Amino acid sequence: MTTRTAVAERITVIDSAVATSACAVSLRRVTKSYGERTAVRELNLDIASGEFFSLLGPSGCGKTTTLRMVGGFVDPSYGEVSLHGKDVTDLPPNRRDVNTVFQSYALFDHLSVWENVAFGLRRRRVGKTEMTRRVGEMLELVQLTGRDKDKPSALSGGQRQRVALARALVNRPSVLLLDEPLAALDLKLRKAMQVELKRIQREVGITFVFVTHDQDEALTMSDRIAVMSEGRVHQCGTPEDIYERPSTRFVAEFIGTANLMSGSYTGTGIELPGGVPLYTGRLDGCSIGDEVAIAVRPEKMWLSDLTPDMVQTDGILKATVYGGATTTYLFEIAPGVEVSVLEQNLHSARTEERWADGERVRIGWHAKHSLAPLT
């Protein structure tokens, strides 16, 4: 009934900042169906050379399938995959200038670390001296120089991951595909490897296409992120774009936390359940009576030093959750509508709570931080 001009069909997202032929990876209307089920729907993506590009989304969203189509392990049902302007859709994996780091690492258990890393070079019949030099360089890059004669079974998870990385990188591919490579590592190791991977990518200058379901990982490592769900890209942009300016409700909720407030548009704001008015000011593209939703991130909400230009509302304190560096307060601002507010603990722990449960507190935020309107 109404047109939402701000909400375009996110199916055809072509990043205008990137010219097509300079792209390391280009996907045009790439689709993959398994019988009745469609895993990837008409995907369009352009990944620039030298970018650290992430495919982010929940399980089953199609990110791994997309990656595998770039690698050549899965045939698209429709569409085109191009590498550096060349159509590779019909080429098998061994003829594409792409290498992959698999989620299970897929190391060759019957070969030594050295042989694992040298595998690709052997297939290309690289000369012995050059092979030795390049493998040595790569082992040094991933800090595994002393372990070249060991078998993969003798290595730890983190070390195996690095062998997988070295094995792929030694071939100097123009694009490196990584399928949730850090998922199996414990937290500390994962954090360390994230830094390592970023460093290596910067040093080597290769385009990385990185699949993950961990949004923190994507936000910290990527130059650009494509947020996917149910086979579609919802939004493609820099981490800051995705976080501060999510274009769909899914993105707003998937990345970070967002306080969702929905109701019918009154012209000056939203009427929340229970008739509670929220004066957000005019919202573009909405007519009075429409169901609208806005979202505000918890850290953008203020509980003190409120200014008159802020959007304000009252909330009843439901719970206080202490989190070390921060404290989260849960408020009910309307029947059934809860918001959480995140504050830095700038002062040391107080001996009494600021407010007691059930107290009425004023909450405010700047209108520019309202993520609205959302589909």
Add this chain to the structure above:
Amino acid sequence: MTTLVAAERELAAPQAPPAGRRKGSGMNRKPRFAIAVTVAFFVLLYLPIFAVVLFSFNTKKSLTVFEGWSLRWYQAFFNDSELTKSLQTSLVVAAAAMVGSVVIGVLLAFGLVRARSRLGGAANVIMLIPLITPEIVTGVASLMLFKGVGLQPSLTTLMLAQTTFSISYVTVILRARVAELNPEVEEAAMDLGANRFQALRLVTLPVMWPAIMSAAILIFTIVFDDFVLAFFTSGVDPQPLSVRIYSAIRFGIQPSINAVGTLMLVGSLVLIAIALLIPRLFGRRGNSFDLFGG
């Protein structure tokens, strides 16, 4: 705050034993009946084997009274050219069936696990039927087939029949192993520049090799020992060992049967031991009894 301190105090206190636990109840009590049955069972299981082995060393011809120790029956066996020819025949047939069934079985195993066509379903059924068919039926049917095309029962027909039956065994064993393989390993090889065949040769087969060897040795033993199928599909000359033993038993001839039986037992044991040890020697994780689907 006080609740926290109280909780800490409770955890530090020595745990009182749970009330009402009867002494010696539950899993600790040994089921005497079951153990007695098991012991008796093992005794009976090995009784005829001991008898055969024992009497193979008997000095006298008698099968009922043990007189003394002698190797005469073993000598008789090795001197009997007919018997040694039968032994040779059995070995050759087992080897042929082993090679044929492993080659076809490996292909079939991969096909069954990875092919996405309808042929897979049909192949699966065709492969499984021999396993539920009593050997006598397979034997009779095979005989029908050979006679039907004009082939007299001979060494060739025996080898063909044994290979057929063995394919089912080998495929079932290897299929489980193929299903366990990580498909990403082959993909990695291709990602690094190998084509599908190179990937299989360089990366998949080396990993499968212990399982293939075990299956091969297992099938060798099974075919070597087999009687029913051999009975129906082998010719008069040369006869495999198991058929010759059968004739000897039926017509109550020499006790060198005991010697032959003992030799076959020892031979089979050695082969089985090798088959079980191979996965372990090649450093595969897991219980080598996985072969038996335990």
Add this chain to the structure above:
Amino acid sequence: MTHESLPPRPARKERLWTWMLVPGTAWMSVFFVSALLLLIALSFGTTDALGNPRFGSTLDNVIGVFTPTYLRVIIRSLTYAVAASVICLVIAYPVAYAIARHGGRYKNALVALLVVPFFANYLVRMYGWQTLLSDESMLMTWLRHLGVSASFHILDTGAAVIGGLVYGYVVFMILPIYASLERMDGALIEAGRDLYGSSLRTFFTVTVPASRAGAYAGLALVFLPAMGDFISSQLLGGPDNLMVGNLIQEKFFAGQNWPLGAALTMALMVLLLICMFAYLRQTARDAKEARR
């Protein structure tokens, strides 16, 4: 927006695996399936004057299967096979239970010991029993000393045949039941004991139902081959204890009536298929109940 209107790409299908199926399927079709079909066809055949089998379209052989003599043999086979299966079941449970739940670290060694004899030649083992149980053996002499009557024989009885069948196939009952029991959660048995007190009751109400799958597998693995066995009855049973297998063997070798032999073999197959069917239905029903 929808892509139904898009033309699908010609799929670069991986046909390699399907091709791998071809040698095996071809072989089995030629050497097994066609063999079975020939067998069925010959059941409707005849023998000519020289005793050679000929294809035909007579029902004589099929009807011949139902004559009283043959029927008696078929029923006897069924009886023996069923008896052997039940006895195997009764033996297998205590043995499997003892090894699975009280074998400790000797579990694998015990299973190995269990399996080893079955790699000795079947014939030789039966021959061993024949020697042990014959009238002149040490066992019988000893029994006669104890006063057992001279007309007591072990060999040449139905019991001997059943015993032989049990001996030959019991391991195939023990292994699946062992596998089921080993996987069973010990807590179930303990809970059962707490509830029921007596360990015998626990056994029947908790352990047996939980290891049903193994028992069914074992029954199939024993009953089917036992029905077709002819060695046991030949070596241990004598002329009064013929089973279907013996009949079939005789028709193909001594009696030279191949079509009748084929018909008998067919009858055996059909009988077994019926049993398999019933068995599969029972296990499917059980699985459905377990899921509820």
